[in-house]
Amino acid sequence: MSSSPVSGDSAPALSKLELAKAELCGLDLRPRLAELAQEGWESLDEATLTVRLKWLGIFFRPVTPGRFMLRLRLANGVVQADQLELLAETVDRCGEHGSADITTRQNIQLRGLLFEDMPPLLEAMDRLGLTSRQSGHDNPRNITGNPLAGIDPEEIVDTRPLVQAIQARLFQPDGPRNLPRKFNVAVGGAPDSFLLHNDLAFLPATHEGRLGFTVMVGGFFSAQRNELAIPLGVWLEGDQLPDFTLAVLHHFEQCGNRAARNKSRLMYLIDALGMEAYRAAVVAAYGALAGGDAASRLATHDGTHLVNRAPRDGLGWNPQRQDGLAWMGLHVPMGRLDAETMLELARLARTYGSGELRLTEAQNVLIPNVPLERESALRAEPLLQRFRPEPSALQAEAVSCTGNAYCSFALIPTKGTAQALVEELERRVELPHAVRTHWTGCPNACGQPYMGQIGLMGAKARKDGEMVEAAKIFLGGSMGADPKLAELHDKGVPLSELPDVMEQLLVERFGARRKAAQP
Incomplete structure (x- = not known):
């Protein structure tokens, strides 16, 4: 299918960015990557350096010039011990510059890499079944699913083969190469699979007594607008997900807005066409x-589904659906990893489990398939003193974007600030239940602040006549049966005042009890 932009009766002029994308697809750089690396990153033109390389998952970071980020694709958040060891060795070679982050899409980003290291690293990843293909910019991002897939006692459907099949279909020669904007896809498989922040979400649903998926479309967060996905009005069976996803992407690739980048996400296209016309176009593209025969199996559906509560955190010791086995969920503070820790996680997965690890959208890691009798030995491992199975009520679901240490858009250092605030509040208050906090450094909302019971967004505020680092506060995000986005509560609290403001909020809104003052 053509990737030319179509919006209304005539196609508007392409922007400078769209012209660069149309001139050369980033995927075509892969055979030339070794040559480009030998010439050096300084020799690359701006479009290749800042845009096209992202089709290979390679990110130039203006705040750390010469040190690149590599974003993986880990379908459904599954990673094997030998794969994690390769990533750990890569980070280790970067010395003090190297680190890794678990992302809010069950994924891993490696930081501090040199451009000349990329060709051998991608080849080594290929050998182990890893890829970073199309993990950035205007591409379908890492496809998420139930992190407990296959081991969940509450599982409705195992999302792993479905997510893998969708990814494989998108990588075929007719897969998308030049979308108008990024595109998030997710598959739900349990009663707590909240996925309405995705452009395309498949949620388990029944139709005439058969289990399949209802289709939700248009969810996204941005600096201009935030929306939860809405029902497309279509139900389909599991084996139809890969082709249906590709049909949606083909239509978006052809018809999405390429003239106004701030209005190019899928929901804007739905608004422009109207839901009935959009649904008809997508169904036709699928047919x-x-x-x-495949198209005739689609059914009209009202969007009701089997997801009815907020996601579990998956932390701690939990019996699996398989007799005699359990998973251990470990909290990774703000999702930040170093090489030593990655190697240790790989060792624990091999020693106690099946050599597999799972990543969650809350930036934590799970070790599945541990025999019940090994619980005590696993709990005694030193790493579990830092990556606690039962973290505090504030720590358990604290999520953070990268912040200004690596991202030029971020206005504040999110991860360090968030961790310090959690520790300070733990000293001040006791909470009767977990409180989900989401931190993001800028309005682009990579840390998903609108999903948090408390969301915090980097900002600037005036204090004592000077502009200082601050945080906007959002309240009320819900990921349950009646989902709701958090709303703005305070447009700018200086970071130095945030502990006092947050303490008061926790007491007034979340039932916190102040601890006695320490001598």
């Missing part, structure tokens, strides 16, 4: 791709 053309998959054939009439």
Whole structure:
């Protein structure tokens, strides 16, 4: 299918960015990557350096010039011990510059890499079944699913093969190469699979007594607008997900807005066409791709589904659906990893489990398939003193974007600030239940602040006549049966005043009790 932009009766002029994308697809750089690396990153033109390399998952970071980030694709957040060891060795070679982050899409980003290290690293990843393909910029991002897939006692459907099949389909020659903007896809498989922040979400649902998926479309966060996905009005069976996803992306690739980048996410296209016309166009695209027999299996659906509560954190010791086995969920403070810790996680997965690890959207890690009799030995491992299975009520679901240490858009250092605030509040108050906090450094909302019971966004505020680092506060995000985005509560609290303001909020809104003053 053509990737030319179509919006209304005539196509508007392409922006400078769209022209750069149309001139050369980043995927075509892969065979030339070794040559480019030998010439050096300084020799690259701006479009290749800042845009096209992201099709290979390689990110130039203006705040750390010469040190690159590599974003992986880990379908459904599953990673094997030998894969994690390769990533750890890569980070280790970067010395003090190297680190890794678990992302809010069950993924891993490696930081501090040299450009000349990329070609051998991608080859080594290929050998171990890892890829970073199309993990950035205007591409379908890492496809998420139930982190407990296959081991969950409450599982409705195992999302792993479905997510893997979608990814494999998108990597075929007719897969998307030049979308108008990024595109998030997710598959739900349990009663707590909240996925409405995705452009395309498949949620388990029944139709005429059969289990399949209802389709939700248009969810996204941005600096201009935030929306939860809404029902498309279509139900389909599990084996239809890959082709249906590709049909949606083909239509978006052809018809999405390429003239106004701030209005190019999927929901704007739905608004422009109207839901009935959009649904008809997508169903037609699916019929053309998959054939009439497949299209006839689609059913009209009202969007009701089997997801009815907020996601579990998955932390601690939990019996699996398999007799005699359990998973251990470990809290990773703000999702930050170093090489030594990654190697230790790989060792624990091999020693106590099946050599597999799972990543969650809350930036934590799970070790599955541990025999019940090994619980005490696993709990005695030193790493579990830092990556606690039962963290505090504030720590358990604290999520953070990268912050200004690596991102030029961020206005504040999110991870360090968030961790310090959690520790300070733990000294001040006791909470009767976990409180989900989401930190993001700028309005682009990578840390998903609108999903938090408390969301915090980097900002600037005036204090004593000077502009200082601050945080906007959002309250009321819900990921349950009646989902709701958090709303602005305070447009700018200086970071130095944030502990006092947050303490008062926790007492007034979340039932916190102040601890006695320490001598």
